[in-house]
Amino acid sequence: MSKYILALDQGTTSSRAIVFDKQGNIKSIAQKEFTQIFPKPGWVEHDAVEIWSTQAGVAAEAIASKGLDMEDIAAIGITNQRETVVVWNKNTGKPVCNAIVWQDKRTSNYCDELKADGKSKMIKEKTGLVIDSYFSGTKVKWILDNVEGAREKAENGELLLGTIDSWLVWNFSKKQKHITDVTNACRTLLFNINTMDWDDELLELLTIPKSMLPEVKQSSEIYGHTKSTFFDCNIPIAGIAGDQQAALFGQMCTQKGMVKNTYGTGCFMLMNIGNKPIVSKNNLLTTVAWKINGKTTYAFEGSVFIAGAAVQWLRDGLKIIRNSSEVESLANSVEDSDGVYFVPSFAGLGAPHWNQKAQGTMFGLTRGTTDAHIARATLDAIAYQSMDILKAMEADAKITIKELRVDGGATVNNTLMQFQSDVLNTKTVRPKVIETTAMGAAFLAGLAVGFWKSEEEIQEIWQIHETFKPSKKRKKIEKNIKGWYKAIAALEYWTNN
Numbered sequence: 001m002s003k004y005i006l007a008l009d010q011g012t013t014s015s016r017a018i019v020f021d022k023q024g025n026i027k028s029i030a031q032k033e034f035t036q037i038f039p040k041p042g043w044v045e046h047d048a049v050e051i052w053s054t055q056a057g058v059a060a061e062a063i064a065s066k067g068l069d070m071e072d073i074a075a076i077g078i079t080n081q082r083e084t085v086v087v088w089n090k091n092t093g094k095p096v097c098n099a100i101v102w103q104d105k106r107t108s109n110y111c112d113e114l115k116a117d118g119k120s121k122m123i124k125e126k127t128g129l130v131i132d133s134y135f136s137g138t139k140v141k142w143i144l145d146n147v148e149g150a151r152e153k154a155e156n157g158e159l160l161l162g163t164i165d166s167w168l169v170w171n172f173s174k175k176q177k178h179i180t181d182v183t184n185a186c187r188t189l190l191f192n193i194n195t196m197d198w199d200d201e202l203l204e205l206l207t208i209p210k211s212m213l214p215e216v217k218q219s220s221e222i223y224g225h226t227k228s229t230f231f232d233c234n235i236p237i238a239g240i241a242g243d244q245q246a247a248l249f250g251q252m253c254t255q256k257g258m259v260k261n262t263y264g265t266g267c268f269m270l271m272n273i274g275n276k277p278i279v280s281k282n283n284l285l286t287t288v289a290w291k292i293n294g295k296t297t298y299a300f301e302g303s304v305f306i307a308g309a310a311v312q313w314l315r316d317g318l319k320i321i322r323n324s325s326e327v328e329s330l331a332n333s334v335e336d337s338d339g340v341y342f343v344p345s346f347a348g349l350g351a352p353h354w355n356q357k358a359q360g361t362m363f364g365l366t367r368g369t370t371d372a373h374i375a376r377a378t379l380d381a382i383a384y385q386s387m388d389i390l391k392a393m394e395a396d397a398k399i400t401i402k403e404l405r406v407d408g409g410a411t412v413n414n415t416l417m418q419f420q421s422d423v424l425n426t427k428t429v430r431p432k433v434i435e436t437t438a439m440g441a442a443f444l445a446g447l448a449v450g451f452w453k454s455e456e457e458i459q460e461i462w463q464i465h466e467t468f469k470p471s472k473k474r475k476k477i478e479k480n481i482k483g484w485y486k487a488i489a490a491l492e493y494w495t496n497n
């Protein structure tokens with residue numbers, strides 16, 4: 001039997017390919033950044049052809065660089081930046097325009113109109129989402145309304161749409177398969193998470209012809225085989241999940257109440273809520289976590305827009321550190337932030353506050369404030385913002401979380417992880433392999449082809465690297481947390497008056 005699984009992790013800034021062995025060890029890794037296109041303020045685009053070529057290129061490189069053969073790969077799992085959408089011509093295979101990226105805000109005004117039209121409740125109940133330009137549906141409507149000839153061609157059945165997983169599978173299968181999985185479908189604003197199907201009322205509202213839509217599949221099954229020129233043999237494509245859901249699976253948060261937080265540019269926190277699509281009462285999203293063997297699992301999701309990006313601002317904006325890793329020693333050169341609070345809401349505040357207009361703010365500065373206090377307040381802010389989401393999840397699920405599983409680039413920062421544990425008063429657990437997104441995709445693909453026999457077998461692979469336990473100084477921590485809430489309240493006042 002083939003010895004490896006190939007995971008393709010198509011992210012917002014780079015395409016990556018990772019080869020995993022049966023024990024979950026990384027055998028090989030290849031990565032390539034691609035172009036970020038900013039045609040106007042608030043607009044973010046990607047060249048879908050460049051996405052495809054970089055992704056196929058790193059896949060081939062990851063295999064060849066370690067002297068592996070295609071026959072060594074038992075299956076491919078795909079995980080991807082979510083919501084980013086491509087519309088392409090069915091006959092030529094060419095995109096009609098650049099992909100519109102999840103960060104793109106060009107449909108914000110239209111989203112405001114939908115809200116003013118009283119559509120929020122219906123959309124939340126059907127999709128689990130809030131009305132926001134973040135999701136794919138309004139982006140597709142924009143393409144049909146603004147790209148010359150697109151609507152006519154779409155109505156003639158000549159155009160297809162897809163999130164990045166669909167686009168990749170279409171190309172890997174040489175235009176044979178137009179599919180997506182439930183975790184990507186549920187981020188489009190067009191998919192009903194109760195019926196687990198495309199929703200006619202939503203399609204009509206956004207004027208999107210049904211013929212453009214991919215067939216919706218489970219997250220773990222054989223969808224088809226590679227046929228592209230990049231692969232000289234037919235490898236089964238057997239797992240697909242959006243990157244945050246893949247990370248939840250890669251962290252083995254397979255029981256109700258288990259939570260993971262990914263610390264990158266922003267933070268994405270997901271909690272497994274079991275097999276019912278509960279609507280959040282605390283401003284969280286409800287999303288499909290995965291569907292395996294006919295059984296759907298759901299999750300609550302909340303995101304922090306600016307997390308590691310605040311550390312980048314210390315580096316590139318304030319220039320008080322030369323690289324991201326220096327933030328830890330600088331922050332540790334003082335005992336605490338000495339009453340300084342930094343709310344890094346450069347792009348508004350995400351869940352559970354959802355304040356689009358919020359801007360970054362600092363409170364509590366004195367003549368004695370130094371760059372070290374600001375560095376400390378920056379790390380604190382990442383932890384406080386994540387705390388706000390976790391508290392909302394606890395309130396919605398009516399449970400106390402026992403541990404938070406963490407991954408992503410900023411989790412190397414032990415000071416941040418310790419403070420996270422302190423403010424949550426909960427264990428923070430960092431696994432050995434922090435490539436959990438790719439690992440989740442590999443697990444999903446491996447399960448479908450019998451490379452791994454069961455979830456129980458995979459559980460053995462997930463291993464703890466380090467556990468951070470809450471500090472005993474509860475009084476001081478509670479006082480600090482109160483200060484954070486005051487800062488948020490003051491910021492809300494500032495933006496709303």
Ligand SMILES: Nc1ncnc2c1ncn2[C@@H]1O[C@H](COP(=O)(O)OP(=O)(O)O)[C@@H](O)[C@H]1O
Pocket residue numbers: 011013263264265266307308309310311312324325326327328408409410412413416
């Ligand atoms: N030691 C560190 N402490 C805090 N933040 C860090 C550290 N190292 C990297 N980061 C932050 O982590 C982010 C990169 O993580 P990554 O998971 O690669 O993010 P993404 O997938 O969003 O690009 C950057 O925003 C960077 O500033």
Ligand SMILES: O=P(O)(O)OC[C@H](O)CO
Pocket residue numbers: 010011012013080081082083102242243244264265
């Ligand atoms: O590509 P990432 O890791 O920044 O993730 C993007 C998310 O999927 C957006 O919802």
